Amino acid sequence: xxxxxxxxxxxxxxxxxxxxxxxxxxxxxxxxxxxxxxxxxxxxxxxxxxxxxxxxxxxxxxxxxxxxxxxxxxxxxxxxxxxxxxxxxxxxxxxxxxxxxxxxxxxxxx
Numbered sequence: 507x508x509x510x511x512x513x514x515x516x517x518x519x520x521x522x523x524x525x526x527x528x529x530x531x532x533x534x535x536x537x538x539x540x541x542x543x544x545x546x547x548x549x550x551x552x553x554x555x556x557x558x559x560x561x562x563x564x565x566x567x568x569x570x571x572x573x574x575x576x577x578x579x580x581x582x583x584x585x586x587x588x589x590x591x592x593x594x595x596x597x598x599x600x601x602x603x604x605x606x607x608x609x610x611x612x613x614x615x616x
Contacts, residue, residue, distance in 0.1 A: 511554035513564035525592040531562040
């Protein structure tokens with residue numbers, strides 16, 4: 507079951523929810539058919555719970571939201587991008603461990 511702290515990002519809400527966000531945002535670009543994406547989901551849930559109130563964490567289905575995926579050059583999934591002040595701070599491609607995300611988030615969120 508997905509964490510209540512994981513938001514759903516779309517082409518329509520990406521500007522407001524991610525690029526204009528006052529807090530850092532971690533975006534998991536994924537697709538339903540992608541097995542590594544499914545394997546990453548529990549890690550994203552844990553990170554969302556751990557950083558609730560400090561960092562916004564969400565997922566974007568690349569099949570349903572191709573415009574944003576193309577804009578940020580998503581050519582392989584899972585790709586996770588950390589944004590701060592509307593800019594890309596760090597990009598993770600492929601399966602990553604929880605520690606990788608935690609280290610990056612602690613650097614931007616404290």
